[in-house]
Amino acid sequence: MRKAMISPAKYIQEENALAKLGEFVAGFGTRAVLVASTSAQGRVQAALDAARSAHTFELISGGFNGECTKQEIERLSAIVREHGADVVVGLGGGKALDTAKGVAYREKRPVIVVPTIAATDAPTSALAVLYTDKSEFAEYFFFDKNPDLVLVDTVVIAKAPVRFLVAGMGDALSTYFEARACLRSDSPNQCVRIPGARQTKTAMAIADLCYQTLLEDSVKAKAACEAKVVTPALENIIEACILMSGVGFESAGLAAAHSVHNGLTVLEETHKYYHGEKVAFGTLVHLVLENAPTEELEHVIMFCKSVGLPTRLRDLGVTNGTPERLMAVAKASVAAGETIHHMPFSVSAEMVYAAILTTDTLGG
Numbered sequence: 378m379r380k381a382m383i384s385p386a387k388y389i390q391e392e393n394a395l396a397k398l399g400e401f402v403a404g405f406g407t408r409a410v411l412v413a414s415t416s417a418q419g420r421v422q423a424a425l426d427a428a429r430s431a432h433t434f435e436l437i438s439g440g441f442n443g444e445c446t447k448q449e450i451e452r453l454s455a456i457v458r459e460h461g462a463d464v465v466v467g468l469g470g471g472k473a474l475d476t477a478k479g480v481a482y483r484e485k486r487p488v489i490v491v492p493t494i495a496a497t498d499a500p501t502s503a504l505a506v507l508y509t510d511k512s513e514f515a516e517y518f519f520f521d522k523n524p525d526l527v528l529v530d531t532v533v534i535a536k537a538p539v540r541f542l543v544a545g546m547g548d549a550l551s552t553y554f555e556a557r558a559c560l561r562s563d564s565p566n567q568c569v570r571i572p573g574a575r576q577t578k579t580a581m582a583i584a585d586l587c588y589q590t591l592l593e594d595s596v597k598a599k600a601a602c603e604a605k606v607v608t609p610a611l612e613n614i615i616e617a618c619i620l621m622s623g624v625g626f627e628s629a630g631l632a633a634a635h636s637v638h639n640g641l642t643v644l645e646e647t648h649k650y651y652h653g654e655k656v657a658f659g660t661l662v663h664l665v666l667e668n669a670p671t672e673e674l675e676h677v678i679m680f681c682k683s684v685g686l687p688t689r690l691r692d693l694g695v696t697n698g699t700p701e702r703l704m705a706v707a708k709a710s711v712a713a714g715e716t717i718h719h720m721p722f723s724v725s726a727e728m729v730y731a732a733i734l735t736t737d738t739l740g741g
Contacts, residue, residue, distance in 0.1 A: 381566065381574035382628040383523055385490075385501045388620055390529040392607055395424040395491060398466070399432025401526055405487045406463020408435045410456055412477035414443060417469035417493055421533055437462065444508055445472040446515075450479040457484045464489060464525075470541070471497035471652060475505030479518055487525040494541035495534050495615045497548045497652050500527045501623030504567065512648045514639040514709075519569040523627075527619070531607045534615055539602045540651070540685075545618030546595050547657030547686045550677070551634035552625040553588035554663055555716075556581055559630030564719035566630040580628035587621035590614065595684050633663035633710075636717035637729065640710030644702060646694035650687070657686040658693060661740060665732040666724065678740055688740030690733070698737070704730050 389401075402409050411418065418425070418438065429436060439456045442449050457465060457480060465484070467477025468491040481488035490500045499506075505518040534542070559566065560581060568574045590613050597610035626635075637659030641647045647655060661681070664674050681688050690698050707729035711717055717724050 379571070379574050380577045381568045381571040382577045382580050382624070383503060383568050383571075384624045384628070385523045385525070385527045387526045388501065388529070389526065390531060390612070390616060390620075392530070392532045393424070394528050394530040395421055395533060396427040396431065398425070398428040398489070398491070398528065399434050401489055401528060402434045402464055402466070403432060405525070407433070408437065408460060408462050409464045409466045409489075410437045410439045410453070410460060410462040410480075411466045411468060412439050412441050412453055412473055412480060413468035414441045414473060417441075417473065421468070421493060424530070424533070436466070441469065441473045441476060443472065444510065444512060445475045445479070445505055446508060446510060448510075449476055450483060453480045454483045457486060462486065466491060468493060470494050471499035471506075472508075474499050478520060478524060479505045482520040489526045489528060490524045491528045491530070492619060493530075493533050494537045495545040495618040496541040497545060498552075498619060498622035498626055500524065500529075500619050502567075502627050503570070504627070512642070514642045521570055529615060529619060531612055531615055535602055535607045535611060536605050537602075539599060542602045542614065542618070543599060543684050543686060544651035544653030546591055546614065546684055547653035547660075547681075549587055549591055549618045549622035549653075550680070550686070551656050551660040551663070552622045552629070553584045554660055555632040555634055555719075556584035556625060556629030558632035558663070558667065558721060559719050562719055562721035564630055564632075567627040576629040580625060583621050584625035584629045587617050587625050590617040590621065592680065595680070599684055630719055631716035632719045633666055633717045633724065634659035636710045636715040637662045637706075637733070639715065640706040640708075640729070641693065643705050643709050644695055650693050654687050655693060657681055658688070658690075658736065661688060661736045662729070662732045665735050665739070666720065666728060674739070688736075690737045703733055707733065
């Protein structure tokens with residue numbers, strides 16, 4: 378049996394790490410294109426200035442329009458070629474980081490990923506989630522390698538709005554349950570460049586550790602983030618949201634939770650909610666689909682409520698959940714190629730529709 382586990386080449390997490398960016402750019406060259414929105418760059422400009430004072434390198438701002446689309450990747454790729462950049466630096470949230478990875482892949486450049494929030498596990502992965510200009514899920518974009526470096530500044534993340542961290546917990550929450558489903562169904566993991574690869578025991582252990590870390594430290598970490606300070610609990614949750622969840626999902630596999638997320642994006646009112654918030658609800662739907670033990674399901678619902686993750690459709694802005702609209706979500710969730718087909722049983726749109734309504738009731 379072919380098994381595989383992939384991960385970023387390097388992962389560095391520490392306080393004030395961003396001020397050391399020049400050290401890491403120097404490993405690839407002297408000229409970098411920065412993929413970051415104006416607001417994200419503005420939040421950390423002092424650290425970027427400190428990095429350039431400590432090491433001589435050119436940092437060319439390419440900007441970011443807020444959505445990871447093929448068009449945005451093409452625009453930024455042109456900037457990389459125009460300036461002859463040696464490396465791409467992605468800074469910000471998941472969509473900016475995915476875009477930077479896409480640009481680096483297209484232009485055959487190394488990429489340094491600098492998350493300013495811990496809202497998703499996008500930083501470590503060898504894929505991007507592409508959206509349409511209307512913010513609807515379009516497709517997955519797979520790369521031939523993971524990021525060359527993931528640089529995590531815990532001070533920056535501690536100062537970000539706490540909702541981002543909670544969303545990261547929601548994305549990480551799915552990791553163990555989707556990995557478990559893939560193990561039960563003997564489904565391939567997300568190592569697309571290694572076709573047919575199954576999860577290693579190491580990957581499953583990481584997925585399990587991710588879940589246990591969330592249960593142990595999430596409430597404490599949320600309190601630290603609200604106080605805008607770095608504590609051991611916050612450091613652990615940042616690692617769980619970014620590294621454990623990232624390596625866990627990619628090397629152990631995805632299943633229903635992320636497909637339900639993708640389905641929910643057909644409802645325009647959900648667009649203002651974060652990826653991890655929709656994945657958290659999708660995780661509950663996942664558990665209902667597999668008829669998880671009552672105790673386990675109740676435990677996960679209580680966890681979501683303890684940190685403020687959605688457990689009802691209305692928590693995602695869905696107050697007009699007509700049968701037609703929810704069936705549209707269900708049908709999108711089971712589209713060809715969706716990871717919901719990694720569940721250890723066949724899943725139909727009707728089953729997803731029923732699970733969504735049941736989850737909405739149980740989450741009250």
